[in-house]
Amino acid sequence: MTVQTQTVLSAILFATGLWLSLILMLRYILKALLSYHAWIFESHGKMSFCTKLWLSLVKMFSGRRPLLYSFQASLPRLPVPSVDDTITRYLESVRPLLDDEQYNQMEVVANDFKRDEAPKLQKYLILKSWWATNYVSDWWEEYIYLRGRSPIMVNSNFYAMDLLYVIPTHRQAARAGNVVHAMLQYRRKLERGEHAPLRALGVVPMCSYQMERMFNTTRIPGIETDFVQHLSDRKHLVVYHKGRFFKVWLYYGGRHLWPSELETQFQRILDDTTEPQPGELKLAALTAGNRVPWARARLKYxxxxxxxxxxxxxxxxxxxLTLDDEEHGYDPDKLRSLDLYAKSVLHGKCYDRWFDKSFTLIAYKNGKLGVNAEHSWADAPIVGHMWEYVLATDCFHLGYTEEGHCKGDINKGLPPTAKLQWDIPLEVWLLMGKQIADDVDFHGCLFDEFGKGLIKKSRTSPDAFIQLALQLAQFRDKGEFCLTYEASMTRMFREGRTETVRSCTIESTAFVRAMEDKNTKSAQRLDLFRKAADKHQNMYRLAMTGSGIDRHLFCLYIMSKYLNIDSPFLKQVLSEPWRLSTSQTPQQQLNMVDINKFPRYVGAGGGFGPVADDGYGVSYIIVGENLITFHISSKFSSPETDSYRFGQNIRQAMLDIRALFDQNDKKEM
Structure with a gap:
């Protein structure tokens, strides 16, 4: 090797090493910057100099046009809280739910745990946090979702609805054609990383890991545990219509099918009059029932x-895709239209959705849509991101002809759809799934007396306002307080998912009791409301920044099982029922539609089934400035619950809290 060649190679190696070193250095600098979370705890509109400087540095090191996964390697790991902090917060959270004797007993059990079992469990959990990307997420997916042996329909899957007021076309095949094409566009951008990463304050990136398994993904049943099967680019989808399954190719000549071509294929299925094969009609009910019978049937047949x-x-x-033979949607002239629509998207007939798929798209006969999503692979905001893109693309980019068909020429040379063949020597199990579906008591409550705009004028967090209204409604509904679950996100950390905010606090119960005490003046009630709202906001911020209660205790419990350490405290904590389970679904993640300009093009949101047999599940969506939708679920089999009654209690609680601010404004005038 000549001296000149050696010199060139040395220069190349040096330049490559320097380049890699710079990349790693920039990545670690950004990771260090993203570990700063003090900005979350600062008062709204009062940003400190330190935070302003930090924001400028994050912008500088983030680059101009980052791709979807650009920040993944720079996101910090979820920290493990100290046992002392977690136990202190836990005891504070249960204090309003226990009498003095019960609380003293709980203190003893908690302190025994902190002294005896916790040190060893915490040590091993910290070790896990050093080598795992996220010390919670893998166990959360496995033990909360995949190891569950009960039906995932209603109990785990969740749903998303179509636009609330608008149906762009009443042609079922055309609507399905546009939306499927929009989904393929979204998938292509996802695979290329072309979607902009979600960022708090427009700067702080959120983890995008969950998006990777949105398409080409199925939950596969097993005897002891299920697993999630994710594949690379798939070129077909399966359509269910009136008991028949059809395979539809999504590519033709090396490209995606156009909306008009998809409409043609779906119309062929709608026009097909063949009867289902023996056992085919209710085959998908296998995915609605218990997991063990489904796993055994899958192996055997x-x-x-x-x-x-x-x-x-x-x-x-x-x-x-399900081409549903029913018509659904919100109709203000029909009292229960939203309720029936939600139940249909959540469970349908129990055999016309494939509940194991990452999601099932439902296209109704009248052109309305819905999505039923399996929960193990991702949380609701991830599906919501895709759904916002799809609905906006459908209405504002693809559009329809005057006759309601998809735009574009009709290609008559498309290959025919293929009907799937079956040889099923048994009738599938439908009874269990139908019992679960029939027991769901659902109520959709559209609250339009006021919304986010008025709440913000009162200098209150909309989420805290709604959570306190839910506490007031719960107390009026049942005459007692209960353990309350609100889902917050931890996506500022790599592979972060959710954390629990325990919304029933000492401060919130004091406010509720004051509201129910006729001798308490409005000024006192308002003061207690502000204290409770501040407390809730602080807990939400702690949860977002990795200092929550429940995920830490959950992981300590799993670690105790691995190490065969018996813990009465952890057993008790993990067995406590959430009789009020709540979640806010974010809107306008993409800002593709100006809802001030197009106020009727707002989504109806989505929801989930009840978590406890005698409790409520409440999903709420803050839609624009003047509308909040509540999706309320419970069980008919419980004599203690009534979803419509709870909806009325929520409505009245919202109005009563607003009245406190109205009275205060009058006094100030």
Whole structure:
């Protein structure tokens, strides 16, 4: 090797090493910057100099046009809280729910745990946090979702609705064609990382890990545990219509099918009059029932021949589409239209959604849509991000002809859809799934007396306002307080998912009791409200920054099982029922539609089934400035609950809290 060649190689190696070193240095600088969370605890509109400087540095090191996954390696790891902090916060959270004797007993059990079992469990958990990307997420997915043996329909899956007021076309095949094409566009941008990463304050990046498994993903049943199967780019989807399954190719000539071509394919399915094969009609009910019977049936009847090939077509599809033969949607002239619409998207007939797919798209006969999503692979905001893109693309970019068809020429040379073949020597189990579905008591409450705009004028967090209204409604509904779950996100950390905010606090119960005490003056009530709202906001911020209660205790419990350490305290904590489970679904994640200019193009949101047999599930969506939608679920089998009654209590609680501010404004005038 000549001296000149050696010099060139040395220069190349040096430049490469320097380049890699700079990249790593920039990455670690950004990770250090993103570990700063003091900005979350600062008062709204009162940003400190330190935070302003920090924001400028984050912007500088983030680059001009980052791609979806640009920040993944720079996101900090979720920290493990100290046991002392977690136990202190836990005891504070249960104080309003226990009498003095019960609380003293709980203190003893908690302190025994802190002294005896906790040190060893915490040490091993910290060790896990050093090598795991996220010390919670893998166990959360496995033990909360995949190891559950009860039905995932209603109990785990969640749903998203279509636009509330608008149906762009009443042609079922056309609406499905546009929306499927929009989903393919979204998937292509996802695979290329072309979506902009979500960022708090427009600067602080959120983890995008959950988005990776949105398409081409299926939950596969097992005897002891399920697993999530995620594949690379899939070129087909499976369509269910009136008991028949059809395989539809999504590509033609090396490109995605156009909306008009998809409409043609879906119309062919709608026009097909063949009868279902024996056992085919209710086959998907297997995914609605208990997991063990489904896993055994899959091994016994779907491991070879046409059954295996057809099941593989479903499980390897991009997603699942149901062309539903019912009509649904919100109709202000029909009292329960929103309730029936939600129940249909959540569970349908129990055999016309494939509940194991990452999501099932439902296109109704009248052109309305819905999405039923499996929960193990991601949380609701992830599906909501995709759904916002799809609805905006459908209405404002693709559009329809005057006759309601998809735009574009009709290609008559498309290959025909393929009907899946089955040889099923049994009737599937439907009874369990139907019992679960029939027991769901759902009520959709559209609260339009006021919204985010008025709440913010009162210098209150909209989320805290609604959570305190829910506490007041709960007390009026049942005459007692209960353990309350609110989901917050931890996506500022790598592979972060959710954390629990325990919304029933000493401060919130004091406010509720004051509201129910006729001798308490409005000024006192308002003061207690502000204290409770501040407390709630602080707890939410702690949860977002990795200092929550429940995920830490959950992981300590799992660690105790691995180490075979018995912990009465952890057993008791993990067995406590959440009789009020709540979640806010974010809106306008993409800002593709100006809802001030197009106020009717707002989504109806989504929801989930009840978590406790005698409790409520409440999903709420803050839509624009003047509308809040509540999706309330409970069980008919419980004599203690009534979803419509609870909806009325929420409405009245919202109005009563607003009245406190109205009275205060009059006094100030």
């Amino acid at each position: 779907f491991s070879q021949g046409v059954n295996k090939a057809s099941l593989e077509a479903i499980e390897t599809s991009a997603f699942f």
